[in-house]
Amino acid sequence: SQQGEEDPQALSIQEGENATMNCSYKTSINNLQWYRQNSGRGLVHLILIRSNEREKHSGRLRVTLDTSKKSSSLLITASRAADTASYFCATEQGGNTPLVFGKGTRLSVIA
Amino acid sequence: KAGVTQTPRYLIKTRGQQVTLSCSPISGHRSVSWYQQTPGQGLQFLFEYFSETQRNKGNFPGRFSGRQFSNSRSEMNVSTLELGDSALYLCASSFGGLSIQYFGAGTRLSVL
Numbered sequence: 001s002q003q004g005e006e007d008p009q010a011l012s013i014q015e016g017e018n019a020t021m022n023c024s025y026k027t028s029i030n031n032l033q034w035y036r037q038n039s040g041r042g043l044v045h046l047i048l049i050r051s052n053e054r055e056k057h058s059g060r061l062r063v064t065l066d067t068s069k070k071s072s073s074l075l076i077t078a079s080r081a082a083d084t085a086s087y088f089c090a091t092e093q094g095g096n097t098p099l100v101f102g103k104g105t106r107l108s109v110i111a
Numbered sequence: 112k113a114g115v116t117q118t119p120r121y122l123i124k125t126r127g128q129q130v131t132l133s134c135s136p137i138s139g140h141r142s143v144s145w146y147q148q149t150p151g152q153g154l155q156f157l158f159e160y161f162s163e164t165q166r167n168k169g170n171f172p173g174r175f176s177g178r179q180f181s182n183s184r185s186e187m188n189v190s191t192l193e194l195g196d197s198a199l200y201l202c203a204s205s206f207g208g209l210s211i212q213y214f215g216a217g218t219r220l221s222v223l
Contacts, residue, residue, distance in 0.1 A: 042217050045212065103154075
């Protein structure tokens with residue numbers, strides 16, 4: 001069963017705009033990760049944020065984590081057509097338990 | 112370093128047949144996980160192998176099985192295929208445990 005639920009399911013924006021995706025989860029976590037998947041391909045790891053961190057940056061990506069609300073957001077600034085993909089959050093609870101993925105947000109960036 | 116390699120990329124089978132998928136992890140990675148991805152259910156965890164031992168198992172019927180060899184390469188097998196087994200099967204490797212996963216491009220299985 002899915003632990004993470006992304007919102008929105010789909011998002012369409014113009015090139016140069018910012019894209020924000022949200023993820024909510026149900027149980028305590030060790031860390032939360034974001035992955036990107038281009039159509040029909042494997043997932044690529046983007047960023048990991050630990051449960052004791054509140055914000056993390058990587059290039060044009062900014063991730064926040066609010067453990068009290070059990071939610072995270074991924075912000076992509078100055079989006080490009082190449083950012084068109086599905087984005088998934090995944091939570092790790094620790095103790096060698098597997099990552100649990102949400103169903104993803106499909107982002108379309110229109111040139 | 113070469114990435115995670117999955118073979119074959121595409122497969123077409125008929126109901127009742129069985130299929131074996133292969134995954135070669137990144138060199139030095141000892142953990143291999145398998146996922147099934149469908150439009151309706153999203154990414155579902157199948158199982159994880161670490162040093163030739165199954166360490167975690169998802170909620171899939173016994174028709175789904177796997178193994179890992181001493182060189183960390185892994186195979187998964189699905190017996191008595193059903194139409195609902197049509198999916199993208201993804202393999203991911205990691206160095207020591209289950210944290211950051213490095214995915215292969217997947218095997219697209221179609222069951223007719």
